[in-house]
Amino acid sequence: MEDTELHTVSFKLNGHVQVLQVAPRRSLTHVLDQECGMKSARVGCGQGDCGSCTVSVDGVPIRGCLLFAVQADGADIRTAEALADPAMLAAIRKAFKKHRAIQCGYCTPGFMILAEYILRNALPLDQAVQTLSANLCRCTGYSPIVSAVTELLALRAENGCGP
Amino acid sequence: MIGRSVDRLEDDDLLRANTRFVGSLAFEDMLHMHVVRSPYAHARLKTVIVDKAAMAPGVIAVWVGNDIRDLSPIGFRRVPDRDLLQYRQRLMALEELRYVGEPVAIVLATDPYLAEDAGRLVAIDAEILPPVLDCEPRPDSRSEPLLRGRNEIARIEKGYGDIEAAFAAADHKISISCQIARQTAVPLETRGAIAVPHAHAAGFDLYGAAKVPHANRQELAKILSLDIDSVVLREGHAGGGFGVRGELYPEDVLVAFAALRLGRPVKWIEDRSEHFLAINHSRDQMIHLDAAVSEGGVIAGLHARLATDQGAYLRTHEIKVSDLSCAFLPGPYRIPAYRATATVHLTNKTPCGTYRAPGRFEATFAMERMIDAIAAALALDPVEVRRRNLISAAEMPFERKIEATGKRVVYDSGDYRQTLETAIEAFDLPELRRAAEERRREGECVGIGVAMFVEKTDTALHETVRLELASDGKIEIVTGTSSLGQGMETALTQIAADGLGLPMDAFRLVRGQTDRIAQSGGTFASRTTLMAGSAIHEASRIFRQKLIEVSAALYGVTTGEVTVHGEGCCIDGRSLNLLQLRAALDTAAPDTQLVAEADFSSGAMACPYGVHIAQVKVDPDDLSVMVEKYHIAYEIGRAVNPDLVRAQLLGGAVQGIGGALMEEISFSADGQPLTISFAHYVTPRTVDVPAFDILVLEDWPSPTNPLGLKGAGEGGINAAGAAVAAAVEDAFGATIAPRRLPITPKSLFDLLARTDSAHTRASWPARQGSATEWDSHFRNAADDTSSFCRGINPAR
Amino acid sequence: MYPAPFLYHRPSGLHQALELLSRHKTDGVILAGGQSLVPRMNLRQETPKNVVDLNRIADLSTLAVVDDVLEIGAMVRHQSLCWDAEVSGLSLPSGFAQLLGRMAGAIGNLPIRLRGTIGGSLANASPKAQWALLSLLLDADIVIENAGGARCERYAEFLNRDGRTTLKPGDMITRVKIKVPSAHWRYGFAQLAPQQNRPTSAFALAAVTLQDACVRDCRIAVGACTPVPCRLQALEDWLSGRPASVDGGNDLADVAKAAVRQQAFDLEPYLEHLAAVAITRAVAQALGH
Ligand SMILES: Cc1cc2nc3c(=O)[nH]c(=O)nc-3n(C[C@H](O)[C@H](O)[C@H](O)COP(=O)(O)OP(=O)(O)OC[C@H]3O[C@@H](n4cnc5c(N)ncnc54)[C@H](O)[C@@H]3O)c2cc1C
């Protein structure tokens, strides 16, 4: 069987509507990367283990490698290039940079998506650490990432709302 | 600029996903390659049937080993022994399949999904043979050796001093057997390569390069019979390297071959399960040590026997890792007499290569376990035993009288004792120990482990860099070294900024483009900052001089009236930034090039070193081990950017904790790999990370280079296995001695069960080299078989 | 790591879905959360020709208590059961609600829990699935429908000892029904893994009621280290009637080990040990130690 059956899919990507023709077996990550030019859409394992592919779908972080792009029809998708709240995005970038939470940067978009979820939901620190454990990083040793998120949570608490 | 923890230049792009990871690159008319791999650990290959695959939709070509018979296997970067060349891996299998994952065929198609579809249609007709999965096939197993007689392919001997005399005169002989499981680096980005053929001449650009682009260019040109200048390697972003990425692998040559043959760009992206089969594995050593020791715990002689399970073939690193293990096993200790014998064995597993602190992670583990064994046997404080054996500052530079991969081992500088005491005081070891003991009394299973190590920063190859004023007024720093996430762009720019006295944003670093610079040794063994940094230091001196001369000529002033200043230079009181200067040059003397090239080489390796102190807590019931605290004191000579050094140490240590507690690649009895995903190959996550305390010391600048630099990449991982194992041992009040990594709950359970059941409990000492842990072949090889079963053997 | 091609179907109603499954009996598969199926499809361990996506069938995502029975729609996500907002409206006994949240929270990690479903988990029948352990212990009824009709199976019958379920081609789990336990029940759940947040190597679930400071009713199940989760009758018998202060120490561990051995799975000593540790912890928790 070939990919003869194409589906029309339309979703909102970082606030802009995209309409695409996709074969059912293409993963969301593949389509975001190859068709939509989202360089933050990355595969590290294709098995749900590593979280390199984590994107926000309808406001929650999911594994892009385990979602077929056809399934995203009608969804509101956000990638690390443009999180919903620009101020929060700027704050996350700043904190990641300050705490040396980036080395090779391959894992970074996935962690940014998790960080945004943690901040938006103001998770307590222990839950934040648990949530961050969803994703793998092989370079930083994590504690810089945890420090960055800890600081962001503290800032958020101080400001009473989003940083 | 040097010495400041400035922000990383790399980060803005990475945070904005403004990246060039090979997976997201695409070229017009590009084809995709899928590699069909051996499903068998060992088999005689009869035929590969490709007809169906060749006719599948989107398929442009299918090739098997026979189609590329003429292409030679990938060579070694160093040929220690021509005899070993016969064990190189062919690009694709011909007559024999030797490990699960060995390339058998490649499919080229218009789409990666279609390429994989067609790959499934390739049929492999083979006669399955029993695999060899141990260093020495056991007489009772079905295995038949890969090679006639035995599967040992190489033997490395190193040593100095009168070892026999040392043992004859020793008060005690202490023996231990250690093992380090097969592990690998698993960078988060898998490998990938895109070859883009040149339009009008034979040749291609290869994207996805890393680590050693220049060496790979040369080898690619050789295998594909091309002029070296027609092969261009291009590095973009790389998602972690750790030694495994960037070596030349069969797939790199295959994409290039296919692109040349088909005249179209060809892309290959490794998937994760493929990665676990195809990328270099590492570690997988057994190390048996006998030490001749005085009553006071001073080692008079050390006899090491190592066996490395090398996997199915020798790749670019041939038998180097075993060599490094032998060379660095004595670590920071004096050890007047030493003999090491390493044997390298071929098995039906993925071939091995280097992984962060290659040979040293293993050697340090064994050596430090030995020091702890001596302490236990003689009822001495493990720290005291270290003190008594450390090389003193007065002995520096210390000539080890052996070679590592053909270069003399000389420890360049340092005061090991001083660093040890600094660490003890800074981290308050007595208090750590007291607190742990108190918690143990309250029933917790908490322990502290100390380990020391000496690293090496490779200086074997020379390094060329060029500084060049570009048309946009930036000074380009052109280097062939490679960015794998370590922050080298930042560190090297700092050195250039420092050398020229210009701000960092005056520079742009160009790396990993073989058409931009003629030579580079590459990025490995923590060498980049030292080697490229030293060259930049020299180049910036030359550049500065040229800048002054050119400006003086341009404005008709004397060189004395020009200073390098602010954003550019100050000429006779007038400030001119580099862009203005470039513009002025372009008008007045358009042919003027402002270029400075420098080459750095160093006869001697730089040897950073340090101390790790781990605190672990073991759950007494389920035996899971949690590292609670981790301390590192690291002597780096001079830290270009202390934060980057800390980041390397921290990241390395967490990787080392993975190696100490979690990571193991295993195989079924018929040679099928059991570890083909992150679900099986367990690496650390946030919840596993201890609190860190890292001390970067700059007390002993290296005399081997003008800036006093030593490398940072491997000091975090080097002693992690040793420190964690010592801490686990301490947590159990030394009733067990973990000598195999990783220390999994199951391995602890087995160790404890053995200790509990055994009568040995009664006999002192509790810790001894257990013969059962050890592969039988060492027992046969041992001169004194009896010594293996007894921890202590008064030699007199 | 690319799945084989397939035809994608996205029914919007249950009836339509069952029709599709019936039509593609031999080569069709249900796609629920995709957190087990898609990894396998990515490895081509599974190559269905037709994929029926249940994600747009709203009826399958309901969570309700009907006549004292908790009915969980097959497409309810693991994470929903961790969220107070979704569970609190059901007025479940607090201990029970907490247990659901704790067990759901022990599954994989957040992105997995946000997609993975209880129906998918039960159909998938991994020995390491928390929902299997819960379903066994609480005698959950699995509601299975196909184009021909519906049936309801007790979990113990639904899952065979060889780890296979009674699901036939064309079958769909539509709901899980759990009789809401009375508020007297107290629970303990312990999950062991070599490292936190990793696939579990053993877990145990205990539920007890107490009377006069003694154990009255008691249910204990262990799993992950065994090929299928199992109830430990021998241990339940031993514990019943004992004072709630019963020492969680050696006796309990020994009896637990013996009870596990009785299941005749021939476990290696390490796994037996882990089973005993998990059971001891779960029981101690349930007894409030
Ligand atoms: C990294 C990772 C960690 C995980 N950790 C855990 C864990 O700790 N514990 C745990 O329990 N699980 C774990 N899982 C699995 C996860 O819980 C899955 O969500 C679950 O096993 C399957 O549910 P699903 O909805 O994703 O089903 P799918 O993956 O969509 O389907 C699984 C199988 O069930 C079938 N199926 C699905 N729904 C139905 C239905 N309603 N009726 C009949 N058949 C159906 C499908 O056809 C398929 O064969 C993990 C998964 C990943 C990737």
Ligand code: FES
């Ligand atoms: S790529 Fe999706 S989890 Fe690894």
Ligand code: FES
């Ligand atoms: S920074 Fe390299 S994997 Fe996280």
